Amino acid sequence: QVQLVQSGAEVKKPGASVKIACRATGFNLMNYYMHWVRQAPGQGLEWMGRINPSGGSTTYAQTFQGRVTMTTDTSTGTVYMEVRSLTSDDTAVYYCARGGDFVDHWGQGVLVTVSS
């Protein structure tokens, strides 16, 4: 079955970077976009962008352009997202998710806490 297993929780200081992994199993990663969505504590969902693992093309929300990089390692079936120059506003649960344009399967989420 489709599974998206994300790396563990992170605690970072302001100004640092974080790189989150998402390992995909149960489907051919090359046939789907992989999206990233975040959710600040008690808040709604925010779409960050997506990557096409077949070729590596990316689309980022303008809010994150220049500060986020999404990559794929097709040999391990893993997608990554790096967020740089973290601030307390980046404290959130970060989800990877499979889809075309809409998402049909989600990872379990990774809590990233940014605190001095």
Place this chain on the structure above:
Amino acid sequence: DIRMTQSPSTLSASVGDRVTITCRASQPISTWLAWYQQKPGNAPTLLIYKASSLEGGVPSRFSGSGSGTEFTLTISGLQPDDFATYYCQQYNTSPFTFGPGTKVDI
């Protein structure tokens, strides 16, 4: 960016009720709309895509309708498992923005 709004923000209901949630887009999005359910501490799950297509395994009491700028999610016969927060998302134009959510509680 396309702005999504939802109403109401909170909805109090009882088991067995028929519940309707409205989602509006700031510009036409045809039927490129999805609905998700999220329970506390869990990732969202897909309910509806293309405005009215039911995702496999989702109970038939969930239905979606609409096109253009106005959409609805209806739960016919609310069940205890349905108390959750519901989000709409447009995927007509990047960024694929979400609505702010509607919390359905008792």
